[in-house]
Amino acid sequence: MRGVILLLSLACFVMMTYSQQCRQVLTTVCDDDVVNSSMQKGAKGDVGRSGKSGIPGAKGDPGAKGVPGGVGQKGMQGESCALGSLGTDIVTRLAKIEELLTPPSTTTMATTTVATKTPSTATSTVATTTPSSITSCSTSSSNGPQTLTNGVEVYCEDGWTIFQRRIDGSVNFSRPWDDYANGFGQIHGEFWLGLDNIHEMTRGGGCRLKIELWDFDGNQAHADYSSFSIESAGNLYRLRVSGYSGNAGDSLSYHNGHAFSTEDSDNDLSGVNCATYFGGSQGWWFVGCAYSWLNGVWMRQSSGAAHGIIWKHWKGNYVPLKETKMKLRCD
Known part of the structure; x- marks a missing residue:
């Protein structure tokens, strides 16, 4: 008798027609305690596997601009570079021009x-x-x-x-x-x-x-x-x-x-x-x-x-x- 009741309960759930008429049928077969006990929620099952990742959502708006950082420490001074051949030639010519602009003396011209x-x-x-x-x-x-x-x-x-x-x-x-x-x-x-x-x-x-x-x-x-x-x-x-x-x-x-x-x-x-x-x-x-x-x-x-x-x-x-x-x- 209990098996018949369970089958009837399952059929009602599947057909999503758990209504007053279904309850009346069950009541005519067995008392209310039996029906109520068969309709109680069962224990929570195990967690199923995770599904596949969905499509990524749209990129969000840029965040607000951060506060500027502080001024860094001053670096070490680099070494002075040596004059190349062109630089040396320019320095030599400038010295010669300066010499020409200087009033000549007997010693210099000699x-x-x-x-x-x-x-x-x-x-x-x-x-x-x-x-x-x-x-x-x-x-x-x-x-x-x-x-x-x-x-x-x-x-x-x-x-x-x-x-x-x-x-x-x-x-x-x-x-x-x-x-x-x-x-x-x-x-x-x-x-x-x-x-x-x-x-x-x-x-x-x-x-x-x-x-x-x-x-x-x-x-x-x-x-x-x-x-x-x-x-x-x-x-x-x-x-x-x-x-x-x-x-x-x-x-x-x-x-x-x-x-x-x-x-x-x-x-x-x-x-x-x-x-x-x-x-x-x-x-x-x-x-x-x-x-x-x-x-x-x-x-x-x-x-x-x-x-x-x-x-x-x-x-x-x-x-x-x-x-x-x-x-x-x-x-």
């Missing part, structure tokens, strides 16, 4: 002379180099080495000051920037007076330039310019020249307005360093690269264009010259 005459080189045919009252060769009536009032030793020739001379290749013209600025060689032979000295002599204006050339066959030509000057070191000793006349052809006006270049100071407009591209490392007012190069390597026969001492409009770029002389006069 350090930039090309050569000091010594007893071993003195001969009876060479003019004295004792300091005199002349300010330039144009105020001197003597030819040969002379010492100006500022202490610079020059070579005078008929009132002209020779500032460059090539004869036989006895002096190496492959020099760095500082040598071309200060001067080098022997005043009695091959030499370069120095860009600083040339600038000092021509900065007042009214200067002329005369260039004399010789080839290896003894032929001679000349180029004269009615206006000539060299700018300061700060302007890279730019060449200012105009007013050509002569029979050598004008191979210098092409270089007018351009800076001086050397092996360690490339200031030309080409994609190479013209001072070293053609052999040697001689300084000049290169453009891209040269119509003239009187400081080129001294050689008897060229191995290519622009090799050697050249003056394009007289002998071309393939025929090196033997001797050159560059001189100025400021009246």
Whole structure:
């Protein structure tokens, strides 16, 4: 009998029709206590397995901005860096500019002379180099080495000051920037007076330039310019020249307005360093690269264009010259 009651109870639950009619049926079969006891809630079963995770929800709104943190401690000071080659070059040039702006004294100018005459080189045919009252060769009536009032030793020739001379290749013209600025060689032979000295002599204006050339066959030509000057070191000793006349052809006006270049100071407009591209490392007012190069390597026969001492409009770029002389006069 109890089994029948349980089956009837289960059927009522399944059909979700636990109603008054079902209860009446049960009541007619057994008493109320039996029915009530069969309808009591059973014990809680074990927890089932967790289901799969659902789809993640949408990202929430950003939170409020936090309070800024405090200022951190100051770091340790780093080591000072050393100047590179470019920095060193800039410092050197600034020092030179400062030196040029300082009023010259006899002692200072004496350090930039090309050569000091010594007893071993003195001969009876060479003019004295004792300091005199002349300010330039144009105020001197003597030819040969002379010492100006500022202490610079020059070579005078008929009132002209020779500032460059090539004869036989006895002096190496492959020099760095500082040598071309200060001067080098022997005043009695091959030499370069120095860009600083040339600038000092021509900065007042009214200067002329005369260039004399010789080839290896003894032929001679000349180029004269009615206006000539060299700018300061700060302007890279730019060449200012105009007013050509002569029979050598004008191979210098092409270089007018351009800076001086050397092996360690490339200031030309080409994609190479013209001072070293053609052999040697001689300084000049290169453009891209040269119509003239009187400081080129001294050689008897060229191995290519622009090799050697050249003056394009007289002998071309393939025929090196033997001797050159560059001189100025400021009246």
